[in-house]
Amino acid sequence: MTSLANSGIKLRHRQTYAVWEITLKCNLACSHCGSRAGDSRVNELSTSEALDLVQQMAELGIEDVSLIGGEAFLRPDWLIIAAEITRLGMNANMTTGGYGISRGTAKRMKEAGISNVSVSVDGLEATHDKLRGKLGAWQQCFKTIEHLRAVGINVGCNTQINKHSATELPMLYQQLVQHGVSAWQIQLTVPMGNAVEHNAMLLQPYELLELYPVLAYLSKRGRKDKLMVQPGNNIGYFGPYERLLREPISRHRDFAFFRGCGAGINTIGIEADGKVKGCPSLPSEQYTGGNIRERSLRDIYENSKELRFNDINKPEDVTAHMWGDCASCEYAKVCRAGCSWTAHVFFGRRGNNPYCHHRALKKAVLGKMERFYLKTPAAGQPFDHGVFELVEEQIKPFDPTDPAHFSIAQTQFPAEWLAEEPDLQKSLMLERGMLMLQYVESGIVKQADSPWFDPAKREAIKQGIAIAS
Numbered sequence: 001m002t003s004l005a006n007s008g009i010k011l012r013h014r015q016t017y018a019v020w021e022i023t024l025k026c027n028l029a030c031s032h033c034g035s036r037a038g039d040s041r042v043n044e045l046s047t048s049e050a051l052d053l054v055q056q057m058a059e060l061g062i063e064d065v066s067l068i069g070g071e072a073f074l075r076p077d078w079l080i081i082a083a084e085i086t087r088l089g090m091n092a093n094m095t096t097g098g099y100g101i102s103r104g105t106a107k108r109m110k111e112a113g114i115s116n117v118s119v120s121v122d123g124l125e126a127t128h129d130k131l132r133g134k135l136g137a138w139q140q141c142f143k144t145i146e147h148l149r150a151v152g153i154n155v156g157c158n159t160q161i162n163k164h165s166a167t168e169l170p171m172l173y174q175q176l177v178q179h180g181v182s183a184w185q186i187q188l189t190v191p192m193g194n195a196v197e198h199n200a201m202l203l204q205p206y207e208l209l210e211l212y213p214v215l216a217y218l219s220k221r222g223r224k225d226k227l228m229v230q231p232g233n234n235i236g237y238f239g240p241y242e243r244l245l246r247e248p249i250s251r252h253r254d255f256a257f258f259r260g261c262g263a264g265i266n267t268i269g270i271e272a273d274g275k276v277k278g279c280p281s282l283p284s285e286q287y288t289g290g291n292i293r294e295r296s297l298r299d300i301y302e303n304s305k306e307l308r309f310n311d312i313n314k315p316e317d318v319t320a321h322m323w324g325d326c327a328s329c330e331y332a333k334v335c336r337a338g339c340s341w342t343a344h345v346f347f348g349r350r351g352n353n354p355y356c357h358h359r360a361l362k363k364a365v366l367g368k369m370e371r372f373y374l375k376t377p378a379a380g381q382p383f384d385h386g387v388f389e390l391v392e393e394q395i396k397p398f399d400p401t402d403p404a405h406f407s408i409a410q411t412q413f414p415a416e417w418l419a420e421e422p423d424l425q426k427s428l429m430l431e432r433g434m435l436m437l438q439y440v441e442s443g444i445v446k447q448a449d450s451p452w453f454d455p456a457k458r459e460a461i462k463q464g465i466a467i468a469s
Helices: 047-060 078-087 103-112 125-132 137-150 166-178 205-225 242-249 297-303 340-347 357-365 415-420 424-441 455-462
Strands: 016-021 062-068 091-096 114-120 154-161 183-188 228-231 267-270 275-277 288-291 368-376 387-394
Touching: 047 062, 047 078, 047 297, 062 078, 078 091, 078 103, 103 114, 103 137, 114 137, 125 137, 137 154, 154 166, 166 183, 166 205, 205 228, 205 242, 205 357, 205 368, 205 424, 228 242, 275 297, 288 297, 340 387, 357 368, 357 424
Parallel strands: 016 062, 016 267, 062 091, 091 114, 114 154, 154 183, 183 228
Antiparallel strands: 267 275, 275 288, 368 387
8 A cells, every 4th residue: 555645645734624424324214314314325435436436535635524324334345445534544434323333343443544433412312312213222323422522532421402302311311421421412403404393392492591501511511521512503502601612622712702604615525326415404405516426526625516516715705605593693703693504494494593592692681582483394315305484473481390391300410419419400590591581681782672671570570480471
């Protein structure tokens, strides 16, 4: 084998992270799967085509390649691909459902150069197995974690947050710490693929008011327990916890905040049949820039408008795509409406993101809340989406113990934590209320516009009474 230095590849500054779906074949049946994985795609890349693509990635200047599926290890030549990625000087990583990786497989992964693996775990055992569509899936995840750690591969986990998993996050956190997991990426489930038909699991925007104090608590606790809690691209934005949540993934604290969609700038997504997008999560139909069977990766990356929609050449380009509440937000020019994937799969276009903590807080202190419902169903294709209607309503009372509405009151905490902090849930409820009070008293929302400036309401907040009560 020739070294990278002698291979004829022109070395350039590494600029882009590639997430590569090497097969759509999967051994799970997840009810929230955005790609509707299960069977292989028609005409997936051959081994020779895949190895040529690895060469093109190295020439383009990609530094990290994350292999995903479906389930990546169901492709017979996956370790050949991984070994070629590392041979050409790139980092080979992997995301897996964790069902079926033995100690022997883990050893071969290490030999191929796979350095980091993220295992998907979506709640406690019963919840995970239900969401993943297979009994025993949760147990297999933790066996996989043990196998990977035993051979020296760094292991992280990723979790989808929805109505099924949200109440179990602290209990799951404890499991991850006990199994030596070092990093935990959290992401809100959105209505793409299978999740369109199962959209009752999605958190409504007003439920973010209940979720974020819990996430902030876990993030702070993670610093002590050496579990790095990493927010995904649709966690945020610019609410009171923004810097706290993003510090673990920021190189400098001054820039620990969301700075807009990075599709095509610091990431690309590649599908198993050769299609290239600016982000692996984006809908394929609207965001595919080309196919490596027809054009080079460099040509697609540099010249396809579908991968260049985040280019900003003029000041007016920054917010030109934005609409709805995001267009008038004080953080519009920095945040640029948050995650494009999240906005698009809700509304069929980017630029207005309902999953914003800052936005939910501003609505709440004005006595308002947002709610979405499915208006147009999805077609049933990989990476497809429906169209949702977003309505603004007056805040309505709800029972915090009603499972139809996620709340701090429903959240399960380890017994040891409650022994240390008997009033933990009550303190998080109080914190939730104090955040709203802060939005009024700081002037973010004008006092005259907010019913929460009423003395009785202010006292209710201080007592930790639920926002919707």
